[in-house]
Amino acid sequence: MASKGSKLSAEHRAKISASKKGKKPSTETIAKITANNSRFWKGKKRSPETRAKIKASLNKPETRAKLSANNPRFWKGKKRTPEHRAKISESLKGRIAWNKGKKLSAETRAKISVSNTGKKHLPFSPEHIAKLSESHKGQIAWNKGKKHSPESIAKMSASHKGQIAWNKGKTGIYSAETRAKISASKTGKKQSAETIAKRIAWQIGRKRSPETIAKMSASRMGMKVSPETRAKISASLTGNIPWNRGKTGIYSAETRAKISASLTGKKHSPETRAKMRAIMTGKKHSPESRAKMSADHMGKKLSAEAIAKMRASKTGKKLSPEHRAKLSANNSRFWKGKKLSAETKAKIVEKRLTQVFPLKDTKPEIKLQELLKANNIQFTKHKPILGQPDIFIGPNICIFADGDYWHGWFHLQGENYSKQSKFNNEYFEKQIKRDQSITTRLEAQGYKVLRLWEHEINKEPEKCLDRIRTLL
Numbered sequence: 001m002a003s004k005g006s007k008l009s010a011e012h013r014a015k016i017s018a019s020k021k022g023k024k025p026s027t028e029t030i031a032k033i034t035a036n037n038s039r040f041w042k043g044k045k046r047s048p049e050t051r052a053k054i055k056a057s058l059n060k061p062e063t064r065a066k067l068s069a070n071n072p073r074f075w076k077g078k079k080r081t082p083e084h085r086a087k088i089s090e091s092l093k094g095r096i097a098w099n100k101g102k103k104l105s106a107e108t109r110a111k112i113s114v115s116n117t118g119k120k121h122l123p124f125s126p127e128h129i130a131k132l133s134e135s136h137k138g139q140i141a142w143n144k145g146k147k148h149s150p151e152s153i154a155k156m157s158a159s160h161k162g163q164i165a166w167n168k169g170k171t172g173i174y175s176a177e178t179r180a181k182i183s184a185s186k187t188g189k190k191q192s193a194e195t196i197a198k199r200i201a202w203q204i205g206r207k208r209s210p211e212t213i214a215k216m217s218a219s220r221m222g223m224k225v226s227p228e229t230r231a232k233i234s235a236s237l238t239g240n241i242p243w244n245r246g247k248t249g250i251y252s253a254e255t256r257a258k259i260s261a262s263l264t265g266k267k268h269s270p271e272t273r274a275k276m277r278a279i280m281t282g283k284k285h286s287p288e289s290r291a292k293m294s295a296d297h298m299g300k301k302l303s304a305e306a307i308a309k310m311r312a313s314k315t316g317k318k319l320s321p322e323h324r325a326k327l328s329a330n331n332s333r334f335w336k337g338k339k340l341s342a343e344t345k346a347k348i349v350e351k352r353l354t355q356v357f358p359l360k361d362t363k364p365e366i367k368l369q370e371l372l373k374a375n376n377i378q379f380t381k382h383k384p385i386l387g388q389p390d391i392f393i394g395p396n397i398c399i400f401a402d403g404d405y406w407h408g409w410f411h412l413q414g415e416n417y418s419k420q421s422k423f424n425n426e427y428f429e430k431q432i433k434r435d436q437s438i439t440t441r442l443e444a445q446g447y448k449v450l451r452l453w454e455h456e457i458n459k460e461p462e463k464c465l466d467r468i469r470t471l472l
Contacts, residue, residue, distance in 0.1 A: 200243070364401040364402075364452075364457045364458070365381075365390045365391075367458070368390070368401050372465075377393065377468070378394070379391050379393045380394070383398070385447075386441055386442055386445070387439075393468075393471075393472070396448055397450070398448065398449045399451075400451045401457060402452065402454065406431070407435060407453075408431050408432045409453055411428035435451070
């Protein structure tokens with residue numbers, strides 16, 4: 001018998017270890033040892049020195065290696081019963097985790113980071129991963145259906161503030177195989193309406209910083225989506241109702257101004273316009289859609305700048321005969337069987353009076369204007385009244401500078417235009433009658449009308465000026 005406090009020699013311990021190698025204690029023996037241990041340690045505590053010695057011995061590389069080697073052998077093929085797991089869970093209830101509220105020092109974190117450098121997550125063999133997957137089949141996740149309380153979410157949010165995301169600024173973290181697996185796992189899956197609603201609600205009122213927007217813009221610069229990806233995106237969106245459909249007032253005036261400013265000066269490339277044209281070819285807006293578009297534009301007017309831009313963009317351009325034929329055919333179909341109301345006709349007549357034809361003043365008009373300016377006679381050009389007089393002198397003097405050819409002076413002198421297809425004798429007769437009708441109607445309204453021929457203005461400007469003065 002060894003005396004109390006004596007230690008076994010290394011040889012003796014080696015003999016005992018060798019004698020027990022490969023032997024397993026029976027269940028009864030394990031139960032007895034556990035009971036004896038419990039009775040022996042009941043009410044006893046290890047001294048700080050003893051705990052320090054145990055900790056020091058466990059920190060030895062040799063000891064950790066032995067424990068690591070023995071642990072897999074001990075648990076190999078064994079599983080804790082549901083009763084055992086329930087007992088362990090019950091025994092741990094109410095205990096405070098040893099590391100609760102504690103944080104690893106910067107040095108410790110640096111060491112852990114260095115030790116993990118170059119290591120891959122889950123360094124298990126494919127066979128091991130398959131076994132793990134098989135063993136977990138049918139098990140219900142412990143946190144399934146559970147949600148964090150608002151207090152817990154707030155604490156987690158506060159704890160993460162100021163921390164830099166592990167993948168911030170990193171690219172190429174996942175291999176092509178991993179990305180393919182992630183993509184395959186998500187294929188065919190759709191987020192529920194509740195999840196989408198939550199995401200939208202979460203984004204409301206949040207704004208990205210200018211730096212974030214700039215980074216996102218820079219990261220996408222030059223990126224092009226492949227035809228296959230575009231086809232997939234199109235297929236995935238088929239049947240989806242746009243989030244802003246039927247909604248108005250979504251964007252604030254500031255946001256709309258920003259969008260307008262960002263698009264100013266940008267133009268679609270010829271290729272893009274061709275694609276857009278090809279997509280829309282053969283498609284027609286429904287009657288409901290046309291009615292909505294018409295109502296949306298009702299009462300809106302283009303600004304003077306917009307009209308000027310549109311006019312400048314079309315200057316010098318000519319429509320092809322095919323295009324003109326299509327426009328004519330479309331107009332005919334649109335107006336077929338329709339009649340304008342008296343109000344609409346009145347509006348058209350009123351609008352027509354403000355339109356100047358031709359767009360530029362003719363040579364006789366310019367010469368007559370210069371003559372009046374030289375004699376300090378105030379006048380207005382193209383007064384928007386019946387006939388739109390070339391010169392109007394208040395309060396009621398209408399002066400027309402008629403071109404010799406276009407207003408039929410040569411025809412009145414006996415010139416024959418019967419061989420011409422368009423500007424023939426009939427055309428000039430209609431023009432002369434139209435001018436006479438305008439003169440008569442203006443005089444009936446109380447205006448004084450004076451018509452001067454082109455050759456009179458060119459050859460006898462002083463006589464023309466005298467005739468004007470007689471009306472003043």
